[in-house]
Amino acid sequence: MKLKNRSPANFVGRTIIYRHQAWKIESVLGDTIHLSKPGLDHKGRLQLHQFADCRLFPTCGEVFIQYRRLVRALGRVCKLSESEAVGAVRGMITTGSYYMDSEAIALLGGSANAMSLAWRGRHKRGR
Structure with missing residues (x-):
């Protein structure tokens, strides 16, 4: 930030x-x-x-407040917990696109891939 x-x-x-x-x-x-x-x-x-x-260097609370919709999308589309989603966004901001904090983020291919999936899947909610 x-x-x-x-x-x-x-x-x-x-x-x-x-x-x-x-x-x-x-x-x-x-x-x-x-x-x-x-x-x-x-x-x-x-x-x-x-x-x-x-x-x-943002704290987890600041990331959750500033990127609330992205955290929700990561939880809904990528099935990440709230703390994993906040960690993915925080890692993307501070470390880079290949940040893999948890096993769930690593299975998705890193924080950038997780955010890309959440972005593409944001409209597929009602289907």
């Missing part, structure tokens, strides 16, 4: 994606954003003007 004209101070403690890498925002001091790698000892810094190039 793209960050547009938002203050980085509101996202302290959240994970962002910058240049295809996940970083956790530790603190914001002036025009410098201090970052750390989740699970590693790497530290980093961003300038305030670079924050516009970042994307927010």
Whole structure:
């Protein structure tokens, strides 16, 4: 999810994606954003003007709110549970089209194939 004209101070403690890498925002001091790698000892810094190039690593709740109809379609057409459908959409946003979180998504060929099936099957409900 793209960050547009938002203050980085509101996202302290959240994970962002910058240049295809996940970083956790530790603190914001002036025009410098201090970052750390989740699970590693790497530290980093961003300038305030670079924050516009970042994307927010979405939580499951945010994915469900923003893509509610897609989650329902994945559940109805592809027979995925709600958590699997949210995981497929979240994986597609953060990782890419070949994201295979669960066995059900892997059997469908990845998150992109699951979404393609849900998109094609959206009108076949009444048949």
